[in-house]
Amino acid sequence: MAYEHKEIEKKWRAEWAKRKTYRVENNPSRPKYYVLDMFPYPSGAGLHVGHPLGYIASDIVARFKRHQGFNVLHPMGYDSFGLPAEQYAIQTGQHPAKTTEVNVARYREQLDNIGFSFDWSREVRTSDPSFYKWTQWIFLQLFDSWYDPALDKARPIAELIARFEAQGCTGQDASVLTGDVEEFIGEFSAAEWKSFDERTKQLVLQHFRLAYISDAWVNWCPALGTVLANDEVKDGVSERGGHPVERKRMKQWSLRITAYAQRLLDGLDTLDWSESIKEAQRNWIGRSEGATVRFALTPNPSPRERGTAQPTWAERPGYLTADGTVAGKLQDLARENRKAPTEAEEKLWQQIRAHATGGRIRRQHIIDRYIVDFVSLPKRLVIEVDGSIHEARQEEDAARTARLKELGFDVLRFTNDEVMAELPRVVDTIKATLDARPNVAHSSPSPSEKGSGGEVIEVFTTRPDTLFGVSFITLAPEHELVPILTNADRKAEVEAYVEKAKNRSERERQAEVDKVSGVFTGSYAKHPFTGADVPVWVGDYVLAGYGTGAVMAVPGGDQRDWRFAKHFGLPIIAVTEGADIDKEADERKDATISSEGFLKGMKVPQAITRAIQELEKLGAGEGKVNFRLRDAAFGRQRYWGEPIPIYYKDGIPYPLPESELPLKLPEVDKFLPTAEGEPPLARAKDWSYSPLPGRGAGGEVYPIETTTMPGWAGSSWYFLRYMDPHNPERFASPEALNYWKQIDLYVGGSEHATGHLLYFRFWTKFLHDRGWIDFDEPAKKLVNQGMIQGKSAGLVRVFLHRGNKDLPKDLPYEKAPEVFMGFDLHYLLCQPDHAEYKTARQYVVDYITNFYNVTYPEGKVYPDFSVGRPDLFNKGILIPIECIGEDEETVDILKLKQNNLFSRAEFIEWKGRVVCLRQVDKMSKSRWNVVNPDDIIEKYGADTLRLYEMFLGPLEQSKPWDTNGIEGTFRFLRKFWNLFHGAGDAFGVSDDAPTKPELKILHATLKKVSEDIEKMSFNTSVAQFMIAVNELGSLKCDKRAVLEPLVIALAPFAPHIAEELWQKLGHADSVTGAPWPQWNAEYLVEDSFSYPISFNGKTRLQLEFPIALDPKSIEAAVLANPEVQQRLEGKAPKKVIVVPKRIVNIVV
């Protein structure tokens, strides 16, 4: 009987389903092993041969572990929320749930064809309400948590409230605010906390929650109509689709992943993950150690002192808004006022500062001769709260308002009563007014906006040891102090520069990295150590989003500062010994400090420590760790995602009660944003929540959040759901969580290095902190399978030159079909020196002339033509690979013409054929180079596909798909099958005792395969199986004692054929449950070893000696050998090295 793969595989797929062979129970009495594949997104294109690579590898490990007696959890499911289904829905009106359903069915069918041991009873889908109920629940846990830096873990928000009630909020708590999006809300006492109203309290708490909403800089993608996470943006365009992305400030849900930065970094050391992934995460987290340094600002002499005319406010040094003549007196008064605010002022202040709106709001600020209650300097808006006394002073107030207007301020007035009675309305009015006003200072995304103390420029540096080399300070163009620090005479220049820098796209900025640009503000800051005046510049090499958006420039020690200094002729101070500062900055970290000051002569690390000490002594700075990691944007203006279970009351977000979960996706008429630009969920009818019974009937009704969660929400915790997938009470029971714990082996692509793999670790740590799980890393071991690439095929397009006056006017260009040629012909046309060049060119000219059937004036060569670029990634024309012949390069023109896009095309043959260029490329539907596993399975069977994908090379390595070698693995399976089938193809094995050589082959194979699976070196295990089959074949071995263990060993790789043979061997149960055959070293013992005898390391002959022979005797025997003697030519060897069971080397 021949090896009939189709029948066998069909039979066993059905049998496995019937017997529930792969069903896994939670059984704490057995040792567990959890193997997981990264969640696939079920795309419409289906699986290609690259997808199963990792699944096959993990399936082999899962089956192997099962043979070894482990209870193996090996589930599969779908990350079924996502953009493609929604885009498709927008185009076709088809509900994404429906598309997803179809795609999932297709995936399932393809996966089933490959014979995986997935326990499908545990399948999960992120878009299933019974799943996303728990995604929403975890979100609510995040919302209900804050990060306690003292305990270094997340805690319930109730505990923060208790703390506020007991001790208020001290400066130390500021370190909780690690995100980049919110402003520090200031300190408050326990008494103050208690006096806050509900709304204020909620606003304050927003600044601490791990899931919070705020005005944030986001990556807005207009084409996709949504915001993107940092890892979804590459080189300024969206990773999916390549649409431009811009920075935009908008209300946004974020997750405070930054609180976990240090732990995410530290945890990497405990993980058995590939170094490249760990390195990518380290880069992404971007920890840098250094110091914060504060430079006090040096006021410029005022114009008045210089005897010039009364300046307008806008011309002043900005923050100095007071009239110099009365400033001193007013300052005292203002200070007093701040200490004793009226009740209304205090109430409003708490609201305003909690609101984080319109940049920083100052209170009791002096402007000209007046103390105003509140002011936003960047928005030039004054807010006054008038007591009853103002009624008698209306005239005076009018004069005051007029003066403020003259200075460029608008005044918003409220009465005490208004503030007390209608606070929300007052706040909303202020907000609306602020929002409507243009920003004079560009609002800074800097996390360091502290809002207290005197005016300073705060910088972050990793090299405080170079402080004595500071010769200027550079601010990012977006820095909030820029407009304030700009001197009147430089205003136009600075504004122009800022405007230009702001409008330059991220892409441009990256492209023009070597162009130095900047502008002097005219202001100076005080050096904290020397007291020297340091000029303040603006330069776009400083990024607003990192550190404080300002750097202390040390041109002697930092190459970027050096270039800036060189370009603008600023002083360059040598900071280190042996530096050649005329040529470049010295960035060495093992140097000795040479700049004048107390650090001189110290080594860099020592100087860093000392500098920080001194800064702290002066109160001018302190040691600080900075991270590049930003908080994760969590809201998407999209339909097809998990709804965020939040409702709004007075504009404040509140969690939906657990009993309301899952909050199901509502039906909408269209999957597009509303006319007002609201997300699609805003289209839903009755998208609101009423806490009282009788929803909508007399009870209060509150709007529900309209953004949805991003694609990575569900995948951040799905591995836990597989442990207990149908639990209606919890995301998974404690018993299941305690049994399965972490993933033992996680297999997937390295493209998830900084996205999924970081969020998934973050959520795990969070759930651990809140006591839901007792481990804080999700996956112990991670293996990245390489990509299987496609091979694109392309042709060269021929372009007829237009606009040539000599050409006949009636050439039918517009109607002309496209003309293509092969790459062999194109190559000739590019080689004017080639012998065939002229022939080839004339051939093409003749072809085209003939084809268009036109005649030309005598002596002219027409038509004039050019050809496309041969680079497929650029301008080459890709063609479907199905249209290529067996030789892998000749185009099958008839087949190609069946494709609509080419039906009218013409192909210029050369030497009877059209040759396409093949280029290794990403395998994707759009590149027409997809190889479908179903086709391979149809021809060779799933077992062959599985073996072949493993045989291709190391799992981690990327390689182009090539069916060249597949015959080899197919032949191997046939030979394996034939070992069990004697003459006449009848099944038959003998029960004779195996011979020594047979046992040796068997045990050598068992040893190699067992070890290789542990190492995930599958290509070498397949090779070993081939060796075994070849050798047993030549020995004509048909012994059960040899073949039966081999069936078990092969079962993880080729389960269908193994089951069939197992059954034929007389077993009623499945081979998957058979215990793994142990190899026995006894059978591998050799009696003798054939020693390579080398002279000076070059092997010359082989001599066989018994294993037991000691090195001394071997040496004697080798030297006694006539051939060796002959080679020695009578000379005595200098040295003889005998390595037992390895080699003999004679040194002459």
Added chain:
RNA sequence: GCCCGGGUGGUGAAAUGGUAGACACGAGGGACUUAAAAUCCCUUGGCCGCAAGGCUGUGCGGGUUCGAGUCCCGCCCCGGGCACCA
């Protein structure tokens, strides 16, 4: 620029510091067959040689070692990640 990988026959690739190229594809030759498929055998890194054999060979240049694809130093090239990150 920085940080990870990697570079071995015509191809995919093996190789605890110890006989480089296992295994497989492809190619060439042969057997069986009317023929094809299937199967089996031989050859297959390069160069020289009828042969025995010799020389050479793991991106390049050095080094360590009795012995280096493997370890060290300096380059080149390819793939991936990060990037005016202070």
